[in-house]
Amino acid sequence: MExxxxxxxxxxxxxxxxxxxxxxxxxxxxxxxxxFVGTVRNKTGIxxxxxxxxxxxxxxxxxEINTLIEKAHKLFEISSALVHHRLGVVxxxxxxxxxxxxxxxxxxxxxxxxxxxxxxxxxxxxxxxEVYADGEVWVSAHP
Amino acid sequence: xKILFFGITKEIVGRSELEWNGEIxxxxxxxxKILAEKYPAISGLKSIAFAVNERYANDDQRLDSKDVVAVIxxxxxx
Numbered sequence: 460m461e462x463x464x465x466x467x468x469x470x471x472x473x474x475x476x477x478x479x480x481x482x483x484x485x486x487x488x489x490x491x492x493x494x495f496v497g498t499v500r501n502k503t504g505i506x507x508x509x510x511x512x513x514x515x516x517x518x519x520x521x522x523e524i525n526t527l528i529e530k531a532h533k534l535f536e537i538s539s540a541l542v543h544h545r546l547g548v549v550x551x552x553x554x555x556x557x558x559x560x561x562x563x564x565x566x567x568x569x570x571x572x573x574x575x576x577x578x579x580x581x582x583x584x585x586x587x588x589e590v591y592a593d594g595e596v597w598v599s600a601h602p
Numbered sequence: 603x604k605i606l607f608f609g610i611t612k613e614i615v616g617r618s619e620l621e622w623n624g625e626i627x628x629x630x631x632x633x634x635k636i637l638a639e640k641y642p643a644i645s646g647l648k649s650i651a652f653a654v655n656e657r658y659a660n661d662d663q664r665l666d667s668k669d670v671v672a673v674i675x676x677x678x679x680x
Contacts, residue, residue, distance in 0.1 A: 497680050513679070516608055516672055519656040520679075544679060556680050576680055584653070584672070585679025586609030597610040598678035602648045 464532040465539035468524045470515055470585075472547040475554045484539040489561040493568035495576050497556040499549050506591045511549045516584040520544075523583045527575055535571040537562045542575060544585060555587075603665060605633075606672040611650070614643045630654070631661040633671065648676045 467483045481492070499511050528540045541559040549555050558575050562568040579585075587598045603622040607615045627633040630652045638645045651674040652659045658674075665671065 514609055514612075515679070516606065516653070516656075516674070519653055519672065522656060580677070580680040582658075582677065583679050584608065584674050584677055586675065587678040587680075588609070597613075597675070599676040600610040600647055600678075 462538065464528065464537065466525065466528045467539075467541040467543075468521050468528070469543045470517055470520060470546050471543070472545065475543050475545065475557045477554075477557065480541055480543055480557055480559060484541045484559060484561055486538065486561065488563060489538055490563050491565035491568040492559060492561045493565070493572040495556075495558040495572050496554050497576065499551045499553055499555055501551040503589055503591075506589075506593075508551060509590050509592060510551070511555065512588040512590060513544070513546045513549060513555065514586045514588075515544070515546055517546075520584050524579065527578045527583070530578075531560070531571045531574050534574065535562070535567040536564065537567050537571045540571070540575065542579065544579075603667050604670045606670065608672065609675045609678075610647065611641075611644060611673045611675045614641050626665050626667050629661065629665060630659050630663050630671075633665065634661065637673065644673075650675060 465484055501508055524542050537560050539561045544556045558572055560568045560572040589596050603626055606619045612618050653672040654669050
């Protein structure tokens with residue numbers, strides 16, 4: 460029988476605290492815990508980024524992330540996953556997204572963590588506006 | 603039917619939602635054409651996806667007056 464996965468998904472304007480998040484999914488059965496921390500770059504090309512502004516279709520974003528976690532659990536031997544994404548204004552050097560995956564073994568934790576951030580970027584309805592000193596752009600909106 | 607707009611489409615349309623009082627388009631593809639005609643800037647975007655009642659929908663999905671349709675410009679989370 461397949462084990463249940465423990466998961467935690469949050470979208471919030473508050474800063475993300477790594478240790479608080481680790482506590483939410485930690486378990487003594489795990490031998491590996493892989494983190495992906497997406498931070499805000501201070502430049503895109505040569506333009507200085509002053510801040511990002513994130514927006515989400517919140518209920519759908521949460522359900523899409525949960526679907527991705529279920530997929531990751533079917534594909535890889537993981538025991539828990541946490542995805543926490545910021546909304547609203549996020550400043551350079553702050554964390555925009557945190558993903559934690561735990562597993563009895565490291566290979567599954569690494570690959571599932573990568574799977575979750577890659578798929579989140581492709582399909583979860585969250586949008587990012589980059590604000591520069593001289594303008595702003597919704598990222599990826601135009602060809 | 604209610605239509606929700608996000609990101610750049612919210613700026614193009616000038617509002618985050620609208621109540622569709624006219625005839626309900628037959629399917630997503632019909633709605634796609636109506637929106638492109640009404641808001642030409644939408645056609646300049648890389649792509650537009652739709653969700654019906656919080657799930658991604660194909661172009662042939664039929665629409666109902668009770669549906670909540672979301673217009674989804676290219677996502678850029680992470």
